[in-house]
Amino acid sequence: MMTEHKPIIIGVTGGSGSGKTSVSHAILNHFPNHSIMMLEHDSYYKDQSDLPFEERLKTNYDHPFAFDTDLFIEHLHKLLNYEAVEKPVYDYVAHTRSEQVEIQEPKEVIILEGILILADERLRNMMDIKVYVDTDDDIRIIRRIKRDIEERGRTLDSVINQYLTVVKPMYHQFIEPTKRYADVVVPEGGQNHVAIDLINTKIDTFLGN
Numbered sequence: 001m002m003t004e005h006k007p008i009i010i011g012v013t014g015g016s017g018s019g020k021t022s023v024s025h026a027i028l029n030h031f032p033n034h035s036i037m038m039l040e041h042d043s044y045y046k047d048q049s050d051l052p053f054e055e056r057l058k059t060n061y062d063h064p065f066a067f068d069t070d071l072f073i074e075h076l077h078k079l080l081n082y083e084a085v086e087k088p089v090y091d092y093v094a095h096t097r098s099e100q101v102e103i104q105e106p107k108e109v110i111i112l113e114g115i116l117i118l119a120d121e122r123l124r125n126m127m128d129i130k131v132y133v134d135t136d137d138d139i140r141i142i143r144r145i146k147r148d149i150e151e152r153g154r155t156l157d158s159v160i161n162q163y164l165t166v167v168k169p170m171y172h173q174f175i176e177p178t179k180r181y182a183d184v185v186v187p188e189g190g191q192n193h194v195a196i197d198l199i200n201t202k203i204d205t206f207l208g209n
């Protein structure tokens with residue numbers, strides 16, 4: 001595919017359970033007839049298939065080192081050049097990459113989503129709009145308990161233990177400080193229709209609509 005302009009990049013970040021995915025889907029759904037895609041940083045958690053399962057449980061998944069951000073950026077550069085990429089598929093139950101990949105075709109609008117995407121200067125410099133979803137800690141942990149038990153194969157004790165020992169301290173050390181890089185701070189995630197409308201209007205402007 002050849003086009004005059006490079007794709008538009010929107011970064012959506014915030015703590016775990018803040019509503020990043022919901023905001024990203026609200027943006028995707030606003031542009032049903034446009035060329036738009038989402039690239040989750042979580043898909044680029046490092047492959048740990050060489051480690052026994054018990055060892056994978058000890059990984060700090062809320063530290064920048066847990067991600068293969070170099071590969072994420074490499075894929076982003078390809079997408080910016082309108083080339084397709086083989087996106088890894090992450091398995092939260094097994095705590096490693098699955099053996100499958102998904103072919104991701106290039107699009108005109110790319111939504112990057114993840115807890116630590118604003119922590120990397122290279123990524124920040126590639127974004128046209130930076131969004132931070134800001135949701136109270138108590139709401140986020142309640143959502144996470146429900147989601148991790150229902151969808152990510154966790155027990156209540158494991159979610160609480162991981163939250164108190166890793167997720168909460170890493171949030172304050174690495175994620176919350178990136179709020180200052182955001183162009184837009186969205187309180188209460190997916191339900192903030194005014195903020196999402198403002199973001200969509202800006203994307204429309206970039207698209208020349």
Ligand SMILES: Nc1ncnc2c1ncn2[C@@H]1O[C@H](COP(=O)(O)OP(=O)(O)O)[C@@H](O)[C@H]1O
Nearest residue numbers: 015016017018019020021022143147189190191
């Ligand atoms: N405004 C909201 N009200 C109620 N539940 C929500 C809201 N936004 C998200 N959720 C729920 O909370 C969980 C986490 O939301 P999600 O968008 O996946 O957050 P994140 O991607 O930041 O982890 C999901 O189960 C989602 O359905």
Ligand SMILES: Nc1ccn([C@@H]2O[C@H](COP(=O)(O)O)[C@@H](O)[C@H]2O)c(=O)n1
Nearest residue numbers: 015016017042061062092095096115167
């Ligand atoms: N094997 C893994 C990998 C990641 N996590 C947690 O996922 C959170 C990020 O995803 P969100 O959708 O909640 O933004 C992050 O806080 C990691 O702790 C995990 O538990 N296990």
